Amino acid sequence: MKRLAATLVIAALLAALPLATRSDFVLTILVFAFLQGMLAVSFNLVFGYAGQLSMFHAAAFGIAAYATHLFGKHLGVGYWSGVLLAATLVGAISVVVGAICFRFRLREFYFAVVTLAFSEMARLTVLNWNSMTNGSLGINLQDKATIWIPGAGIRPIESTLAWYYVALAALGVTILLCWRLVHSWMGRAFAAIRLNDELGDTLGINVFRYKLAAFTAGSVMAAFAGSLYAYFLGSLEPGFLSIDTSLGIIAMVLLGGRSAVAAPVVGALVLTALPHVIHFSAEIRSIVYGAILIFTILAMPQGIYGTAATLWRRHRAA
Amino acid sequence: MTQLIVGQLLNGAIVGTLYGIVALGVTLTFGITGIVNFALGVFMMLGAYATWYFADVVGLPYPLAVLAAIAVTAAAGLVADQALFRFTRNNLVNGLLVSLGLIAVLEATALLVFTSTPKEMHRVLPGIVMAAGLVLPKIKLVVFALLLVVIFATYAALTRTWIGRAAYAYSQNPEAAALMGVSTARLQSGVVVYSCALAGLGGALYAALYSLEPTLGSLFILKAVEAAILAGIGSVTGALLGGVILGVTEGVGSIYLPLAFRDAYGLVFLVVILLFKPAGLFAGRR
Numbered sequence: 001m002k003r004l005a006a007t008l009v010i011a012a013l014l015a016a017l018p019l020a021t022r023s024d025f026v027l028t029i030l031v032f033a034f035l036q037g038m039l040a041v042s043f044n045l046v047f048g049y050a051g052q053l054s055m056f057h058a059a060a061f062g063i064a065a066y067a068t069h070l071f072g073k074h075l076g077v078g079y080w081s082g083v084l085l086a087a088t089l090v091g092a093i094s095v096v097v098g099a100i101c102f103r104f105r106l107r108e109f110y111f112a113v114v115t116l117a118f119s120e121m122a123r124l125t126v127l128n129w130n131s132m133t134n135g136s137l138g139i140n141l142q143d144k145a146t147i148w149i150p151g152a153g154i155r156p157i158e159s160t161l162a163w164y165y166v167a168l169a170a171l172g173v174t175i176l177l178c179w180r181l182v183h184s185w186m187g188r189a190f191a192a193i194r195l196n197d198e199l200g201d202t203l204g205i206n207v208f209r210y211k212l213a214a215f216t217a218g219s220v221m222a223a224f225a226g227s228l229y230a231y232f233l234g235s236l237e238p239g240f241l242s243i244d245t246s247l248g249i250i251a252m253v254l255l256g257g258r259s260a261v262a263a264p265v266v267g268a269l270v271l272t273a274l275p276h277v278i279h280f281s282a283e284i285r286s287i288v289y290g291a292i293l294i295f296t297i298l299a300m301p302q303g304i305y306g307t308a309a310t311l312w313r314r315h316r317a318a
Numbered sequence: 319m320t321q322l323i324v325g326q327l328l329n330g331a332i333v334g335t336l337y338g339i340v341a342l343g344v345t346l347t348f349g350i351t352g353i354v355n356f357a358l359g360v361f362m363m364l365g366a367y368a369t370w371y372f373a374d375v376v377g378l379p380y381p382l383a384v385l386a387a388i389a390v391t392a393a394a395g396l397v398a399d400q401a402l403f404r405f406t407r408n409n410l411v412n413g414l415l416v417s418l419g420l421i422a423v424l425e426a427t428a429l430l431v432f433t434s435t436p437k438e439m440h441r442v443l444p445g446i447v448m449a450a451g452l453v454l455p456k457i458k459l460v461v462f463a464l465l466l467v468v469i470f471a472t473y474a475a476l477t478r479t480w481i482g483r484a485a486y487a488y489s490q491n492p493e494a495a496a497l498m499g500v501s502t503a504r505l506q507s508g509v510v511v512y513s514c515a516l517a518g519l520g521g522a523l524y525a526a527l528y529s530l531e532p533t534l535g536s537l538f539i540l541k542a543v544e545a546a547i548l549a550g551i552g553s554v555t556g557a558l559l560g561g562v563i564l565g566v567t568e569g570v571g572s573i574y575l576p577l578a579f580r581d582a583y584g585l586v587f588l589v590v591i592l593l594f595k596p597a598g599l600f601a602g603r604r
Contacts, residue, residue: 053411104593109354109410113547114592117585128578243536247418254415283426290422297412297419298405 007262014168018161025276027160033265033272034167035229038174040252040264042221045178047250048258049187050214051194053108055116055246056097057222060090062240063122064223065230066133072143078154079146083227090223091216098215102208107197116243123241138237145231163232170228171265174221179261181217190214251289254296257303266304321451326569332458334565335465339520340542341549341557342469343513349489349552350509353406353413357398358517359539360424365391365521366530367432370439373525380442384522388515395514399507407506421536428532436529443526461523466558468519473554485509489552537581544588550597563587 018027039061046054067086071077077085097118106114126133133139144156147166157163181187189210192200197207230236239245248271256267271292275285300307340358347355368390372383398420406413443457476482487495488505496502524534545564549556564584571583 053414100593104596106592106596109414110547110592110596112414113543114589117589120585121582124579124582128576247422250415250418283430286422286426286429290419290424290426293419293422294402294416297415298402301412 011172015165018164022161024160027164029273029276031160031163031167031232032229033269034164034171035225035232036248036252036272037171037265037268038225038228039222039249040256040268041171041174041178041261042218042225043249044253044258044261044264045181045190045221046214046218047253048264049182049194050190050211051197052211052215053112054215054218055112055243056094056119056215056219057249058243058245059119059122059241060094060219060222061226061229061245062126062238063093064090064226065236065240066126068227068230069139069141069143069236070132079143079231083224086227087220087223091220094216094219095212098212098219102211102215116246119241119243119246123238126241127238133236133238136238138235140235141231145228157231167228167232170224174224175262175265177217177221182261186210186213247293248289251293251296253303255292255303257305257307259302259306259309263303263305270304322573323570325452326573327566328452328454330566330569331562332462332565333569334545334562335462335469335558336520336524336561337538337541337545337564338469338558338561339465340517340538341545341561342472342554343516344539344542344546345549345551345553345557346485346509347513348546350485351403351413351506352408353403353410353417354543355403355417355510355513356414356539356543357417357420357424358513358542359535359537360421360428361391361395361514361517361535362521362524362538363428363530363532363535364394364424365518366525366534367428367437367521368518369522369525370437370530373442374439380526384519387522388518391518391521392511392515395511395518396507398514399510403510404507425532425536432530432532434532436531438529439525457526461527464523465520468516469554469558472516476554481505481508541584544584548588548591 017030021027039057043054043057046052046057064083064086067089068079068082071082071085072079075082075085097115101111101114127136129135144158145166146154147157147162148154157166182190189200189205192203192205193207193210197211201207226240230240252267252271253264254267255270256265257263271289274288280288296303302310340362343358344354347353347358365387368387369380369383372378372386373380376383378386402416402420403413406416443460445456447454447456447459476485484495484500484505487498488500488502492502520538521535524530524538528534541564542561545560546557547560548563549560564587567583567587568580572580575583
């Protein structure tokens with residue numbers, strides 16, 4: 001109950017934040033952080049809850065970003081139809097990739113390597129399919145994301161403030177969905193698989209089906225994040241599908257924490273805001289990223305949320 | 319056409335031994351410490367730049383520069399092991415993530431120090447060998463021979479010496495090995511450092527063949543991990559064969575299939591092997 005109250009307070013504060021500041025700088029960082037947070041939360045469903053180190057998340061993110069644009073351009077569908085079609089496409093690809101991996105019982109490192117291989121194949125396809133994707137140059141998006149406003153009809157999302165609420169809502173829905181999933185019978189199956197999938201098998205849990213469900217659900221959520229992210233950024237590039245994107249997602253989850261559904265958002269906020277608050281060159285940013293990753297794993301394996309929660313409990317007990 | 323194919327076969331085999339030397343490090347580290355050290359790629363990059371530095375900036379003769387570069391990478395490996403990898407033994411995911419962090423740090427540092435402009439080392443051992451209508455640069459043959467010698471020497475050391483037996487004993491049963499007097503902590507550190515030195519050697523030889531970029535390690539480590547898995551992780555001669563198979567697949571594959579997807583052929587091959595022969599092509603061999 002307390003937790004629900006805290007969540008509602010945080011949600012209300014975030015919703016009311018634009019009353020305090022309309023600064024484009026602050027809102028832009030927060031929109032990026034929320035969209036990255038969607039990625040991190042959905043990745044944590046696969047990694048933190050179901051225990052599968054998927055390297056396919058960047059591919060799901062990037063494929064959806066490209067697909068949304070290409071569906072709009074070649075089929076002439078509107079933005080949200082494009083988003084849904086892209087998510088469906090990513091879902092279908094994930095089912096195939098996941099089914100191959102899990103049917104052949106790939107685990108841990110081998111699962112990571114094979115999903116990485118599929119992710120790289122997707123990246124190479126995007127990089128080399130020049131007629132569709134414009135290769136390494138990427139695409140500048142001319143079309144705008146739209147939203148239906150009661151009374152005003154379908155309008156393009158243009159102001160950063162509008163994006164702020166769209167991103168906040170999308171992140172909220174992602175967290176809610178993940179929360180519902182992991183606190184259901186399905187979430188208990190995920191936990192069993194994470195802790196010992198052979199034991200789960202003997203207890204009558206259909207390991208294949210639940211791994212596939214977690215993997216596909218995570219990828220589809222990443223797809224929505226990708227469609228929104230590309231249109232907020234206003235451009236597409238093959239780098240969306242790179243190993244660096246996956247590394248960034250992993251860093252956010254580890255830094256934020258794995259033990260609560262919304263914990264990775266903390267990591268997303270810190271890592272998105274950091275380079276904007278202190279002006280780094282790309283190299284220094286990369287060094288800081290790596291150092292944070294190493295430090296978190298060796299010194300703070302529970303992440304910011306987990307460490308803070310432990311400290312808070314200790315404080316309360318004392 | 320036959321010449322082109324034979325040429326690509328040889329080229330693939332030579333590049334493959336370079337994959338193999340790094341793959342050997344991957345396999346040894348995995349067997350003894352239970353982690354996959356993705357950072358071996360940046361140690362290779364370090365070895366390559368150190369060789370360039372010692373040979374072209376300091377002005378040492380190339381063989382001495384290679385030895386100095388190996389010493390530098392071994393020392394860097396020892397520091398990384400004591401400061402980082404010591405804490406991630408037998409924890410695959412943490413080891414993976416720590417090595418990813420180390421890659422980010424070292425690669426960006428190299429970018430700051432050496433910039434992204436490719437560095438060309440002076441030509442070592444110019445000249446070619448003509449054989450049966452094929453043109454082979456001498457340096458490539460020397461590199462090929464040297465790598466084969468090192469890989470087989472490692473194999474001999476692992477099968478013929480006390481340390482090698484200790485390593486096999488450890489990989490089969492750590493506790494029993496410790497009870498028989500194997501200093502396990504030292505063995506683990508030794509293997510991590512030796513793997514880094516092997517990667518450094520790979521980099522030092524790479525510097526004599528190609529131009530250097532800070533990102534060269536990332537590409538190579540992926541290939542090396544592919545090679546190690548292809549052969550079945552834990553097999554020494556398999557690492558070499560895995561590397562050569564991968565190099566040849568890419569070389570010959572790019573004759574018949576679009577060059578742009580060159581990096582994908584090895585991946586497709588790897589996925590197929592992992593699905594149908596998960597223990598690797600040469601499962602059961604040492």
